[in-house]
Amino acid sequence: MNWRPRHGATQMNTEKKSFQPDVYEKFVEKSANLVFVLSENGKILKANAFANAQLGQDLQGRSFKSILVNFHNQFDLATIKESPGKSYPLNIKKPDGLPQTYHFMFEFTDRQIIAFGQFDHGELDEVQKQIIYLNEELSNLARELHKKNAQLHRLNQEKNQFLGMAAHDLRKPIGLVITYAEFLMDEAAPLLDDEQVGFLETIHRSSLFMKRLVDDFLDVSAIEAGKFELDLQPADMRHILDQSLQLNEIQAAKKGIALEVKKATHFPRMCMDGSKIEQVITNLVSNAIEHTHPKTAVTIHLQTTEDGITFSVKDQGPGIPPEEMNKLFKPFEKTSTQKIGGEKSTGLGMIITRKIIEAHFGNIWVESLLGEGTTVYFTLPLKKE
Amino acid sequence: MAREHLATAITESLLNLVYPFLFKKRLTSKKAIISCIANEYHQIGGRMVADILEMNGWDSYFLGANTPIDEMVEFIHEIEPDMVGLSLGIEFNLPHLIQAVKSIRENFPELDIIVGGQGFRGDQTALLKEFKKVYYISSIDELEAETWSHANEY
Numbered sequence A: 001m002n003w004r005p006r007h008g009a010t011q012m013n014t015e016k017k018s019f020q021p022d023v024y025e026k027f028v029e030k031s032a033n034l035v036f037v038l039s040e041n042g043k044i045l046k047a048n049a050f051a052n053a054q055l056g057q058d059l060q061g062r063s064f065k066s067i068l069v070n071f072h073n074q075f076d077l078a079t080i081k082e083s084p085g086k087s088y089p090l091n092i093k094k095p096d097g098l099p100q101t102y103h104f105m106f107e108f109t110d111r112q113i114i115a116f117g118q119f120d121h122g123e124l125d126e127v128q129k130q131i132i133y134l135n136e137e138l139s140n141l142a143r144e145l146h147k148k149n150a151q152l153h154r155l156n157q158e159k160n161q162f163l164g165m166a167a168h169d170l171r172k173p174i175g176l177v178i179t180y181a182e183f184l185m186d187e188a189a190p191l192l193d194d195e196q197v198g199f200l201e202t203i204h205r206s207s208l209f210m211k212r213l214v215d216d217f218l219d220v221s222a223i224e225a226g227k228f229e230l231d232l233q234p235a236d237m238r239h240i241l242d243q244s245l246q247l248n249e250i251q252a253a254k255k256g257i258a259l260e261v262k263k264a265t266h267f268p269r270m271c272m273d274g275s276k277i278e279q280v281i282t283n284l285v286s287n288a289i290e291h292t293h294p295k296t297a298v299t300i301h302l303q304t305t306e307d308g309i310t311f312s313v314k315d316q317g318p319g320i321p322p323e324e325m326n327k328l329f330k331p332f333e334k335t336s337t338q339k340i341g342g343e344k345s346t347g348l349g350m351i352i353t354r355k356i357i358e359a360h361f362g363n364i365w366v367e368s369l370l371g372e373g374t375t376v377y378f379t380l381p382l383k384k385e
Numbered sequence B: 001m002a003r004e005h006l007a008t009a010i011t012e013s014l015l016n017l018v019y020p021f022l023f024k025k026r027l028t029s030k031k032a033i034i035s036c037i038a039n040e041y042h043q044i045g046g047r048m049v050a051d052i053l054e055m056n057g058w059d060s061y062f063l064g065a066n067t068p069i070d071e072m073v074e075f076i077h078e079i080e081p082d083m084v085g086l087s088l089g090i091e092f093n094l095p096h097l098i099q100a101v102k103s104i105r106e107n108f109p110e111l112d113i114i115v116g117g118q119g120f121r122g123d124q125t126a127l128l129k130e131f132k133k134v135y136y137i138s139s140i141d142e143l144e145a146e147t148w149s150h151a152n153e154y
Helices: A021-030 A049-055 A077-081 A121-187 A194-224 A237-255 A274-291 A322-327 A349-359 B002-017 B044-055 B069-079 B091-107 B140-153
Strands: A034-039 A044-047 A087-093 A099-108 A112-119 A233-235 A258-263 A270-272 A297-304 A308-314 A363-369 A373-381 B031-036 B059-062 B083-087 B112-116 B134-136
Touching (some): A049 A087, A077 A099, A121 A194, A121 B002, A121 B044, A233 A237, A237 A258, A237 A274, A237 A297, A274 A297, A349 A363, B002 B044, B031 B044, B031 B069, B044 B059, B044 B083, B069 B091, B091 B112
Parallel strands (some): A258 A297, B031 B059, B112 B134
Antiparallel strands (some): A034 A044, A034 A112, A087 A099, A099 A112, A297 A308, A308 A373
């Protein structure tokens, strides 16, 4: 079949034509590679649009070396000229300050040098691979972290369970030791010599400490096991304070310490767990007495505020060094401040105190001055019945 | 390729979301090591296997992508697992998997080895028949059924 072009259609011109320099120019200008025309001494005479865009400025007149990151100090056009056709990985300085590797080839003419830079795709691929690898590593480490956390949580639960069981089983025999020691001190003391009475007093004192330790362990294990519950009832704060101080007064009298109590005349009835707040006050006042020098006083303030009540207890002891203040609410941590009478501390009292106050949505904090004493404050918000 | 990586990253972050619930229970004392073989960079399937085992009460260790066989053998010595799982994401990595199975078998003649992954879609399991106690697991359902029966059996 004879095929003829339709009428009016242009016949293809099959005559071979050589490309004109402007066609080269067009391709060079539009190319996504860096193209520079350099003078013999390395000044940029011309840069294509891509080079200007990549380097963020008009480059004409600058030295080629100045666009390279300065670890190419050894870059030397004369040396390059001796190895024609060789490719050089060079880093250009991008406007954001980061280097970017291009593989440069140099073509030397009589009076000019053409520098042609191709983007290093291998480097980008490597970076991409590394990012993927790091992302996966991060993901695997996150898995490991969750797993270890779960293991720690399980171990902590087991520890609390063990602690609770051990403390519970210890409580009863310690109670018996205390009761019999007190019985002997009351009834049998006249039959004993001074040394034997001293032994009894040591048994009694140590047993009381053990009981306090066991009670604190039970509280801490209940708190950590999430079994710490409040029995909230309408309560009279003044009554709670009076009850607490009854116990502390005996302790203070033994050391010749006065308890100075300042309290507001009117208190709103508030919802709280009375026995736990009593435990807090007893503990804080007891601590203050233990840290106060004999023949001085512990000052207790109980005030009403718009939001609720503020309690404070101030001792006249040696104070706590500022750098040790953060130890106060950490389990088993003890400050270097010694109790005046050498009493032992479980290191758990302040933790339990804080938990009780925070469970009531209150705040607790400590202020201390070395040589002057320490004041512990807590607030309880007003919750109407 | 970029889409594949993005999908992988999204899937991995979704897997991370279930971890707070995944590691809570320990129903058996069984331990497993799951790993991709040398040269295998597709780790998500292996990680899912490790997570499924964990979900079924096993203690599973996931070694990640491209694990050198020497390191894997060393880790097996350290952990003393009841089972090792090897993931084959791409078929042409099969020689690496065979090599890994050989090395493990030489060091631990009685250790159970499970293998699986997209690389087995062409049914290359015949090559594994020469090894004893090497089991091909074709799906997550099969994995769950097998791990349950093993967990109860031991």
